[in-house]
Each structure stands twice: as structure tokens, then as C-alpha cells.
Amino acid sequence: MMAATNNVTPIEREYYRLSEAASALSLSEDDLLHLGATGRAELCAPVLNEATYSWGKFTPHLVQRPDLDVIVIWFSPSDRVILHKEDLARIESTGAARITSFVMPSEPLPEYAGEWFSHDEMTPEIYAQMASTEKKHLFVSSAEVKRLRAESLARSHDTLGEGERATLQRQIAALALVLAEKSSKYAKGDRPNGSQIAEAVDELLSWLPDANTRGVSKSNIRANISAGIGLLNG
Structure with a gap:
């Protein structure tokens, strides 16, 4: 049995x-x-x-x-x-x-x-x-x-630690400074023009219909440039 x-x-x-x-x-x-x-x-x-x-x-x-x-x-x-x-x-x-x-x-x-x-x-x-x-x-x-x-x-995979987030924001700010140095269009006085950079990124992404644009809205880009500049100056 x-x-x-x-x-x-x-x-x-x-x-x-x-x-x-x-x-x-x-x-x-x-x-x-x-x-x-x-x-x-x-x-x-x-x-x-x-x-x-x-x-x-x-x-x-x-x-x-x-x-x-x-x-x-x-x-x-x-x-x-x-x-x-x-x-x-x-x-x-x-x-x-x-x-x-x-x-x-x-x-x-x-x-x-x-x-x-x-x-x-x-x-x-x-x-x-x-x-x-x-x-x-x-x-x-x-x-x-x-x-x-x-x-x-x-x-859960996208969650960044505080140190990782600060590092990325510094990198974004550094790239924004390079853009501002290369073209006055992306500068506002002696600082990067976050709005113009965000608009340019948004236009570029619109040409890439298959791109995963999660987290790269214009407001996020402006906020991260601003935060990164603050971290670099701190």
C-alpha cells in the first residue's frame, strides 16, 4: 500500500x-x-x-x-x-x-x-x-x-542610502557646472541654469520613446542640481 x-x-x-x-x-x-x-x-x-x-x-x-x-x-x-x-x-x-x-x-x-x-x-x-x-x-x-x-x-532596488544619494547629487551638479561653462544658455550668473538644463534633458528624452524616464522629470533634475550645488559648496 x-x-x-x-x-x-x-x-x-x-x-x-x-x-x-x-x-x-x-x-x-x-x-x-x-x-x-x-x-x-x-x-x-x-x-x-x-x-x-x-x-x-x-x-x-x-x-x-x-x-x-x-x-x-x-x-x-x-x-x-x-x-x-x-x-x-x-x-x-x-x-x-x-x-x-x-x-x-x-x-x-x-x-x-x-x-x-x-x-x-x-x-x-x-x-x-x-x-x-x-x-x-x-x-x-x-x-x-x-x-x-x-x-x-x-x-527596493532603487532605494539609495543617504551617502549614495549625496554622491549622485554632487555628480549631477558637477555635470551641470560643465554644461554651464561650455554654454551660456545653461548658465545663470555663475551658477548652472537648472531650468534650462532640465528642459534640454526633457527634450532629449522625448526623442527616445523606449527610454525608462522614471525619476528624471524636470522637477527632479532641477532639485538634484540645486541640492548637488549646495553639497559641493558645503
């Missing part, structure tokens, strides 16, 4: 309950709900009311086309939809919300609709409201869990 084994391979889920997703991300449920309520995470819920939902040709979020057909889809509790941050904010503050609109996740559309509709802009005009939705009804897609985990790892 073979011994029983507990080595069960977990399945790859498409959706995880809010509590499970929060645990996987080392967050509390309230933290993850707050990310959704502030538009930084996509949270889903089942369509608790079986009903026909419609996307019409005059839905505000869609491109207006006189020849656009109305899309009508039957939703049941087996369907998950992405909730708007305003409804998630209501759930966060009051514990529940009656959902009146939602975003359809990336599922196949009728063939005639695919040419005109963008999934990230699809908000239905609902023929029947969803039932009251609470925190216990919320889910997070596996794709969103992976995205949030990747963002968290990126933030």
Missing part, C-alpha cells in the same frame, strides 16, 4: 482573494484596498447580479462613431470585472458599495467590436446594478499580483 503524500502542486490561479493577494505581497488587506482606492492597483469583483450589460455607441469613454453597434453581453457571478477607484474608495470608507459601472477585463469581445473598443476604456452602461459589494468580495488577478510584486522589488 502506497503511503499518502501531501505534496500537492498548487494550481496557477487567474484570480486571488484580496486576503491571499495581500499576503503574497506582504501587505495588509487594508493596504491593498487603499492602493485600489487611490488608483494604484486593479481590484476585481464578481458580477453578483446576473444581468445583461450594454456598451452603447454613446458611452462617454468610447470613441463616438455613428456606425458603432451596441455591444450587449450577459454577465454572471463567474465573471470578474475591474472596479473603478471611486467605488473602491467607498468600500474602503464605508465597508460596501453598490457598483453601477465597471471595466471589463481582457476577455474576448464579439468580432464586430474588436475594431473599435479598447479594453482599458470599456465602461458599460448597466441595465441592472450589481449587488452590494464588500471587501470580502474583492479579488486581484494573478497578472496584477505579479505587476505589484515587480514594482515593489523595483522600489
Whole structure:
């Protein structure tokens, strides 16, 4: 007789309950709900009311086309939809919300609709409201869990110590001083013109559509030049 084994391979889920997703991300449920309520995470819920939902040709979020057909889809509790941050904010503050609109996740559309509709802009005009939705009804897609985990790892890798940050700011200030020395356009008196340098960097980055521009906004560049100059003069 073979011994029983507990080595069960977990399945790859498409959706995880809010509590499970929060645990996987080392967050509390309230933290993850707050990310959704502030538009930084996509949270889903089942369509608790079986009903026909419609996307019409005059839905505000869609491109207006006189020849656009109305899309009508039957939703049941087996369907998950992405909730708007305003409804998630209501759930966060009051514990529940009656959902009146939602975003359809990336599922196949009728063939005639695919040419005109963008999934990230699809908000239905609902023929029947969803039932009251609470925190216990919320889910997070596996794709969103992976995205949030990747963002968290990126933030942890990007975290600089105080000494490292000061060193980089000195280097940025030194480069700004070189620019100011080479061209009066980038000088303001005897100091680098942070605004002009930031504008030039912004223009250069606009020519590089695939560049990762996170952290190099014009305000960040100006702030780091100024801080670096202060460190060099200190």
C-alpha cells in the first residue's frame, strides 16, 4: 500500500482573494484596498447580479462613431470585472458599495467590436446594478499580483542610502557646472541654469520613446542640481 503524500502542486490561479493577494505581497488587506482606492492597483469583483450589460455607441469613454453597434453581453457571478477607484474608495470608507459601472477585463469581445473598443476604456452602461459589494468580495488577478510584486522589488532596488544619494547629487551638479561653462544658455550668473538644463534633458528624452524616464522629470533634475550645488559648496 502506497503511503499518502501531501505534496500537492498548487494550481496557477487567474484570480486571488484580496486576503491571499495581500499576503503574497506582504501587505495588509487594508493596504491593498487603499492602493485600489487611490488608483494604484486593479481590484476585481464578481458580477453578483446576473444581468445583461450594454456598451452603447454613446458611452462617454468610447470613441463616438455613428456606425458603432451596441455591444450587449450577459454577465454572471463567474465573471470578474475591474472596479473603478471611486467605488473602491467607498468600500474602503464605508465597508460596501453598490457598483453601477465597471471595466471589463481582457476577455474576448464579439468580432464586430474588436475594431473599435479598447479594453482599458470599456465602461458599460448597466441595465441592472450589481449587488452590494464588500471587501470580502474583492479579488486581484494573478497578472496584477505579479505587476505589484515587480514594482515593489523595483522600489527596493532603487532605494539609495543617504551617502549614495549625496554622491549622485554632487555628480549631477558637477555635470551641470560643465554644461554651464561650455554654454551660456545653461548658465545663470555663475551658477548652472537648472531650468534650462532640465528642459534640454526633457527634450532629449522625448526623442527616445523606449527610454525608462522614471525619476528624471524636470522637477527632479532641477532639485538634484540645486541640492548637488549646495553639497559641493558645503
